[in-house]
Amino acid sequence: MALLEVQDIVIRFGGVTAVAGVSFEVEERQICGLIGPNGAGKTTTFNCISGIYRPNSGAVRFAGRDITGEPKHRMTGFGIGRTFQNLALFRSMTVRENVLAGAHSSGHTGFVASAFGLPQVRREAADAAAHARELLALLNLERVADAPVAALPFGWQKRVEMARALISRPKLLLLDEPAGGLNHGEVDELAVLLGEIRRNFELSILLVEHHMSLVMRVSDKVVALDFGKKIADGTPHEVRSDPEVIRAYLGGGDEHADAA
Ligand SMILES: Nc1ncnc2c1ncn2[C@@H]1O[C@H](COP(=O)(O)OP(=O)(O)OP(=O)(O)O)[C@@H](O)[C@H]1O
Numbered sequence: 001m002a003l004l005e006v007q008d009i010v011i012r013f014g015g016v017t018a019v020a021g022v023s024f025e026v027e028e029r030q031i032c033g034l035i036g037p038n039g040a041g042k043t044t045t046f047n048c049i050s051g052i053y054r055p056n057s058g059a060v061r062f063a064g065r066d067i068t069g070e071p072k073h074r075m076t077g078f079g080i081g082r083t084f085q086n087l088a089l090f091r092s093m094t095v096r097e098n099v100l101a102g103a104h105s106s107g108h109t110g111f112v113a114s115a116f117g118l119p120q121v122r123r124e125a126a127d128a129a130a131h132a133r134e135l136l137a138l139l140n141l142e143r144v145a146d147a148p149v150a151a152l153p154f155g156w157q158k159r160v161e162m163a164r165a166l167i168s169r170p171k172l173l174l175l176d177e178p179a180g181g182l183n184h185g186e187v188d189e190l191a192v193l194l195g196e197i198r199r200n201f202e203l204s205i206l207l208v209e210h211h212m213s214l215v216m217r218v219s220d221k222v223v224a225l226d227f228g229k230k231i232a233d234g235t236p237h238e239v240r241s242d243p244e245v246i247r248a249y250l251g252g253g254d255e256h257a258d259a260a
Pocket residue numbers: 013016017018019036037038039040041042043044045
């Protein structure tokens with residue numbers, strides 16, 4: 001059984017069908033890239049998996065459980081973490097505080113236990129602090145752990161967001177354009193980092209990404225969309241040489257046509 005099963009989802013906005021019956025699967029410990037020209041339906045599909053949109057029809061199953069239309073605040077509890085294209089950090093808080101904020105949304109103790117500072121709450125806080133230290137080391141953020149996020153370069157802020165998503169120990173990490181706004185060297189570092197994250201945390205990653213060489217380098221499989229439909233699903237090599245994918249990129253005059 002696949003970890004994530006997207007089954008025939010349809011998403012309409014008024015008269016626009018943004019996603020017109022897309023199905024694909026992500027296996028455990030697999031890195032899956034979701035690509036397609038502008039307007040292909042990638043972000044809409046991604047937002048449907050992460051609980052921002054409810055599909056008009058079709059289903060999303062995660063670890064065997066139907067999570068179709070579940071609200072976004074429940075996703076962390078199911079084991080799904082995500083990052084945002086335009087970052088969603090608390091800018092005046094420190095790096096460490098931002099990362100720990102991700103742990104609070106996954107805590108299992110209730111309001112009363114928290115209010116009275118019961119032992120289980122203290123244990124969870126200590127666990128979270130230790131895990132935060134581990135993540136800050138992995139993501140090379142130890143040196144800036146106590147600096148406010150706003151003071152950091154954009155590429156570093158993106159790593160903070162990744163650490164925040166990872167602290168809840170997700171089984172699936174959804175990354176929305178992780179390479180967006182990064183320079184060449186940072187994209188190279190990101191490729192290495194994604195491999196390390198998968199190895200260290202034994203999780204799956206689904207990434208929406210325009211940076212074609214990154215997708216092709218890190219993904220085990222690639223799903224390509226065009227006009228809301230899936231046009232290819234296979235290894236990076238298969239998808240890169242798929243005639244429909246080449247046509248979609250060249251036909252659309254997309255800036256990344258050369259990379260397809
Ligand atoms: N909230 C919305 N209301 C109306 N139409 C929308 C909305 N969101 C997306 N669309 C439309 O749905 C289609 C798919 O958009 P989507 O953003 O999912 O594509 P994308 O592949 O992520 O594109 P890009 O790479 O440019 O971000 C487009 O035609 C878009 O204009």
